[in-house]
Amino acid sequence: MGRKIVMSITGLFLCSFLVVHLIGNLQLFNNDGGEAFNIYSRFMGTNPIIRTMEFVLLAGFAFHIYDALVLTRRNKAARPIGYANNHPEQNSTWSSRNMGLLGTVILVFLIIHLWNFFVPARFGGLEGVVIDDVEYENLYLRVVESFQVWWYVAIYVVAMFALAYHLIHGFQSAFQTLGLDHKKYTPFIQMFGYAFSVIVCFGFAIIPLYFFFFFR
Numbered sequence: 001m002g003r004k005i006v007m008s009i010t011g012l013f014l015c016s017f018l019v020v021h022l023i024g025n026l027q028l029f030n031n032d033g034g035e036a037f038n039i040y041s042r043f044m045g046t047n048p049i050i051r052t053m054e055f056v057l058l059a060g061f062a063f064h065i066y067d068a069l070v071l072t073r074r075n076k077a078a079r080p081i082g083y084a085n086n087h088p089e090q091n092s093t094w095s096s097r098n099m100g101l102l103g104t105v106i107l108v109f110l111i112i113h114l115w116n117f118f119v120p121a122r123f124g125g126l127e128g129v130v131i132d133d134v135e136y137e138n139l140y141l142r143v144v145e146s147f148q149v150w151w152y153v154a155i156y157v158v159a160m161f162a163l164a165y166h167l168i169h170g171f172q173s174a175f176q177t178l179g180l181d182h183k184k185y186t187p188f189i190q191m192f193g194y195a196f197s198v199i200v201c202f203g204f205a206i207i208p209l210y211f212f213f214f215f216r
């Protein structure tokens with residue numbers, strides 16, 4: 001049970017990161033040649049509080065993934081053959097049965113994503129751009145160029161579908177694990193989780209689609 005609680009808390013923490021990340025990324029739509037986005041990225045890369053939070057975020061991902069692996073292995077060991085008369089499609093949702101698969105798709109996406117944006121932003125490899133006589137790294141240009149490539153855009157869109165399904169189940173499961181479900185509030189929590197997952201993932205998915213279709 002302890003591991004499920006850790007998974008729930010880290011999962012909800014990662015959800016809060018998604019909101020902050022999405023709001024920050026909305027600056028890509030500013031239509032200012034990327035000025036606000038590049039200034040914002042410099043701030044995120046140099047502010048000591050944000051840098052510390054990066055380690056907390058990394059720990060959040062690590063615990064979430066590690067506990068998922070341990071729990072999956074434990075469940076398999078407890079029931080190696082499965083129930084004789086089980087009809088999983090009748091008594092559980094598709095996403096609840098495929099959280100591991102969905103999580104793996106998200107992890108592969110994250111590795112590709114960090115390699116393309118985070119690694120050059122932190123360790124160098126981006127072109128420079130001058131804004132108000134100050135030189136910045138042009139992370140905006142990297143975003144725009146990346147989203148001109150159809151298969152890169154496709155990876156993002158597929159990954160956002162996986163993330164949406166993962167969050168839809170994860171959200172309500174987390175509340176259940178934490179004992180926060182209640183006859184009266186559960187439908188609201190479920191609806192909120194559903195809306196949250198769809199809105200956040202839609203918000204992320206339209207970024208690559210916008211740059212691919214409307215920004216050439």
Ligand code: HEM
Pocket residue numbers: 021025041042044045054057106110113114117118121122139143156163204205207208
């Ligand atoms: C189209 C949507 C997205 C765009 C345009 C985007 C853009 C970026 C950029 C430019 C960075 C580097 C920021 C910097 O180092 O200054 C970054 C970092 C990161 N992104 Fe994304 N991102 C998107 C979606 C996502 C999603 C869906 C996730 C998680 C599932 C995610 C997770 C991360 C993480 C963990 C980092 C490193 C931590 C950080 O720098 O805040 N991103 N993203």
